[in-house]
Amino acid sequence: MDYGSAEALKNIVTVLSLRKFKEEREKFVTVALYDAQMAAMAERCGVEVVLVGDSLGMTVLGYDSTLPVTMDQMIYHIEAVARGNKKSLIMGDLPFMTYADSAQAMSNATRVMQAGAHMVKIEGGAWLCDTVKMLSERGIPVCSHIGLTPQSVFKLGGFRVQGRSDEQADTLLKDALALERAGADAIVLEAIPSELGKKISDALSIPTIGIGAGAETDAQVLVINDILGLTPKPPKFSKNFLVEADDIPGALKKYVNDVKEGRFPDDHHSFK
Numbered sequence: 001m002d003y004g005s006a007e008a009l010k011n012i013v014t015v016l017s018l019r020k021f022k023e024e025r026e027k028f029v030t031v032a033l034y035d036a037q038m039a040a041m042a043e044r045c046g047v048e049v050v051l052v053g054d055s056l057g058m059t060v061l062g063y064d065s066t067l068p069v070t071m072d073q074m075i076y077h078i079e080a081v082a083r084g085n086k087k088s089l090i091m092g093d094l095p096f097m098t099y100a101d102s103a104q105a106m107s108n109a110t111r112v113m114q115a116g117a118h119m120v121k122i123e124g125g126a127w128l129c130d131t132v133k134m135l136s137e138r139g140i141p142v143c144s145h146i147g148l149t150p151q152s153v154f155k156l157g158g159f160r161v162q163g164r165s166d167e168q169a170d171t172l173l174k175d176a177l178a179l180e181r182a183g184a185d186a187i188v189l190e191a192i193p194s195e196l197g198k199k200i201s202d203a204l205s206i207p208t209i210g211i212g213a214g215a216e217t218d219a220q221v222l223v224i225n226d227i228l229g230l231t232p233k234p235p236k237f238s239k240n241f242l243v244e245a246d247d248i249p250g251a252l253k254k255y256v257n258d259v260k261e262g263r264f265p266d267d268h269h270s271f272k
């Protein structure tokens, strides 16, 4: 396959496309990345959703967590990614404490959308329903993010798997349903048992995007630095695809194909 020059992604991806993928049980692929060239490569390799994640604090900027990331840093990288990719749906994170109340969320989500994103992502459960409703009613698509929410790493006591007890699993399922009712268009499920990933995905009409949530979510997301083996201590759920490829586009294309054809994630990259 000529992944280097072929325009693998034929059409512009929208929130409606994501719903359709779910309805038609077609897995879609998300990659967190931060610059124009990687964004262009993702388009050529058929990546449907590009996430400009606040993980850039740990990958690009060298912080120990995502907490120091600022709105200005997010905007800088969202603008770069938007210049490089004209077909994928671009999702932009709101960083730590930039959506602590609805008014703050509104003005920061506006900045993210005006920088070139098509959807904002915010971390948290049912407490964010009013914010999700307000953004959604005003025309801003929202992706929620539950499970291991890295902005709460100090509250969670570390980067730990969530939802292992029945009580925690029940709360996560209720959070997901409440966020969907509030108007979320998608939801990231991070580091939860595969069985719970499936249960939440089955219960929702909006697509779930899993990272360490098993093979049964509607889509998968990985960070480009993990895909390319750049992360010194990668999380269990990530995989270095470069070791099985000839070059960087080959690694990305392998990730895309392995997700779409159900080879990734396997049990080694999931939690019980």
Ligand code: KIV
Pocket: 032, 051, 052, 053, 054, 055, 056, 093, 145, 188, 190, 211, 221, 222, 223
């Ligand atoms: O910031 C990020 O890249 C993320 C993904 C890991 C889901 O939130």
